[in-house]
Amino acid sequence: MANVAQKACAACKHQRRKCDQNCVLAKYFPAEKSDDFENVYHLFGMQNTLKILKSVEEEEGDATIESLIMEAEMRLEHPVHGHFSVTRKLSIEIEKTETELEFVRKQIQLFDAYAKEERMSPTEQLFCNKLLGHRNVIGQIMLMTSYSLN
Numbered sequence: 099m100a101n102v103a104q105k106a107c108a109a110c111k112h113q114r115r116k117c118d119q120n121c122v123l124a125k126y127f128p129a130e131k132s133d134d135f136e137n138v139y140h141l142f143g144m145q146n147t148l149k150i151l152k153s154v155e156e157e158e159g160d161a162t163i164e165s166l167i168m169e170a171e172m173r174l175e176h177p178v179h180g181h182f183s184v185t186r187k188l189s190i191e192i193e194k195t196e197t198e199l200e201f202v203r204k205q206i207q208l209f210d211a212y213a214k215e216e217r218m219s220p221t222e223q224l225f226c227n228k229l230l231g232h233r234n235v236i237g238q239i240m241l242m243t244s245y246s247l248n
């Protein structure tokens with residue numbers, strides 16, 4: 099049986115050159131990953147991609163290329179700020195959620211204080227005690243914020 103010719107990787111195909119066993123990018127950009135290669139190529143260029151890949155240890159190659167692919171995709175989605183847009187959006191979301199969590203903690207403290215002073219009706223106390231018993235379960239805490247004692 100004749101030798102099966104190596105299918106050119108996405109990088110070699112793009113550059114219209116023969117892909118052989120010495121091709122550094124074949125491992126990371128097989129033919130079916132041509133979109134990923136195109137994105138990385140347009141953002142970083144061939145020389146920079148190779149330079150970045152050379153600057154890391156061999157075992158970090160996969161993660162490095164994965165990062166370049168992700169950064170290139172982010173840049174396509176958010177042409178001005180790239181991944182910074184997503185990071186910023188998530189930071190705002192975390193900040194909002196932490197504020198909400200702090201509010202819920204304060205509510206729990208309040209319920210705790212009320213429960214100790216026994217100023218609530220038995221039903222309200224039961225509800226508070228049930229919630230306080232599950233204070234580590236976020237779902238229960240979120241339930242509390244939408245629940246009115248009146």
Ligand SMILES: [Zn+2]
Pocket residue numbers: 106107108109110111116117118121122123124
């Ligand atoms: Zn190649």
